[in-house]
Amino acid sequence: MQVTIRLFARLRDLAGTGELARDVEEGATVGAVWGILTGEFPALAEYESSISTAVNAEYSRMDSTVSDGDEVAFLPPVSGG
Amino acid sequence: MSTTRYRVTQDPLRLDDLIDAVTASLDGDPPPGPGALSTFVGLVRDHNVDRRVLRLEYEGYEPLALRAFERIGQETAERWDVQMALHHRLGVLQIGEASVMIAVASPHRADAFAACRFVIERIKQIVPIWKHEFFEGGDVWIEGATANPDDDGARENAYRLASDG
Numbered sequence: 001m002q003v004t005i006r007l008f009a010r011l012r013d014l015a016g017t018g019e020l021a022r023d024v025e026e027g028a029t030v031g032a033v034w035g036i037l038t039g040e041f042p043a044l045a046e047y048e049s050s051i052s053t054a055v056n057a058e059y060s061r062m063d064s065t066v067s068d069g070d071e072v073a074f075l076p077p078v079s080g081g
Numbered sequence: 082m083s084t085t086r087y088r089v090t091q092d093p094l095r096l097d098d099l100i101d102a103v104t105a106s107l108d109g110d111p112p113p114g115p116g117a118l119s120t121f122v123g124l125v126r127d128h129n130v131d132r133r134v135l136r137l138e139y140e141g142y143e144p145l146a147l148r149a150f151e152r153i154g155q156e157t158a159e160r161w162d163v164q165m166a167l168h169h170r171l172g173v174l175q176i177g178e179a180s181v182m183i184a185v186a187s188p189h190r191a192d193a194f195a196a197c198r199f200v201i202e203r204i205k206q207i208v209p210i211w212k213h214e215f216f217e218g219g220d221v222w223i224e225g226a227t228a229n230p231d232d233d234g235a236r237e238n239a240y241r242l243a244s245d246g
Contacts, residue, residue, distance in 0.1 A: 009140055009211035010222040052209070052228040057144035059230055073142060073209075079223035080141070080169060080210030081123050081181050081201060 001026060001068035003033060009076050011051075014043045024066065030055065031062035033072050050077050087150035088168040089143045089210075096120060099184035102166040115164070115186035119193035121201055123181040125174045129223075132216035139171045139180060141210040149208045152230060153200055157185075160199070160240060161192040167200060169210060199243035206235050 005020050012018040015037070022036055030053045038045045053060050054073040066072055084105045085098070104115060125137050150167050157165050164186045174180055183200045187193040204210075207230045212223040229235065 006142070008142055008209065009213070010224070012140075013222070050224075050227050054142070054145050054209075057142070057148065059145070059228070073145070075142065075209050075228060076211065076222070077224040077226055078205070078207070078209055078228045079212045079225040080139070080146075080208040081205045 003028075003066050003069070004071045005033060005037065006071060006073040007037075008073070011044060011047060011074055011076050015041045028066055029062065030060055030064045030066060030072055033066060034062065034074065037074070044074075047074075047076055051075060052078075085168075086154065086166045087147055089141055089146050089150075090168065090170060091172040092170070094122075094168050094170050094179045094182045096122065096182055096184070099166040099168055099182050100186075103164040103184045103186040116188040117186070117190040117193040119185045119187075119190070119197040121181075121183040121197050122179050123201070125176050125178050125180055127176045129214060129216070132214070132218075134176065135215045135217065136176065137174045137180070138213040138215065139169075139174060139210060140213065141169070141171050141208075143171075145209045149228075149230070152207070153203045156203065156236065157196050157199060161187065161196045162189065163187040163192050163196045165196060165200060167204070169204070169208070171210070195243040199239050202239040202242050203236070206232075206239060 007015050052075040084102045086102045154165050166184045169181045185193045185196045206226045207228045214221050
């Protein structure tokens with residue numbers, strides 16, 4: 001199955017793209033998607049302990065399961081206001 | 082007249098839009114005044130730490146930002162007797178432009194002031210929006226809090242800041 005990955009702010013800069021599609025295994029977690037990303041873009045690994053995650057624009061956890069067609073977002077620490 | 086309570090936009094913000102949004106829901110003919118109206122406007126500053134700032138570029142994850150606004154609205158209503166509106170701008174902002182506006186209407190001034198403070202503190206904790214600062218000599222993404230809406234300690238800290246003034 002396939003998910004769409006969204007990256008924001010410095011994560012987007014480090015990966016060179018804000019959106020990409022990747023195949024993941026059935027029953028994969030958000031953490032597994034992050035593992036695919038950091039394998040491809042090792043510079044992202046420094047954010048392991050500070051990112052937030054969202055599935056279909058709802059905050060999620062690293063152990064949340066993803067489904068085919070989901071949008072999985074990785075968010076660096078926020079700075080709105 | 083606009084009555085949108087929660088908005089993320091590339092367009093310049095207008096405080097009147099927020100005031101309309103928090104007063105339009107008051108029923109009656111003539112409509113009753115809310116008693117108190119508190120507003121907060123965040124402006125782009127020309128310096129940060131020891132850097133001379135040239136401009137800011139705001140990026141956001143819009144659908145999640147709007148959900149975070151709604152969540153903050155619920156948290157605010159659980160604590161105070163208020164109506165709240167929150168608009169945040171994205172894109173390129175020059176020095177002095179407004180990046181965020183909050184309006185809170187309430188029968189009581191203490192609630193209006195406290196809720197307004199709570200909302201800006203909570204924005205900085207859980208809203209997926211980022212500042213890209215362009216300063217003399219370079220640029221940097223500003224990174225503050227790791228957004229976790231279920232972090233009760235962070236929320237309680239925002240309530241405490243709001244109550245202490």
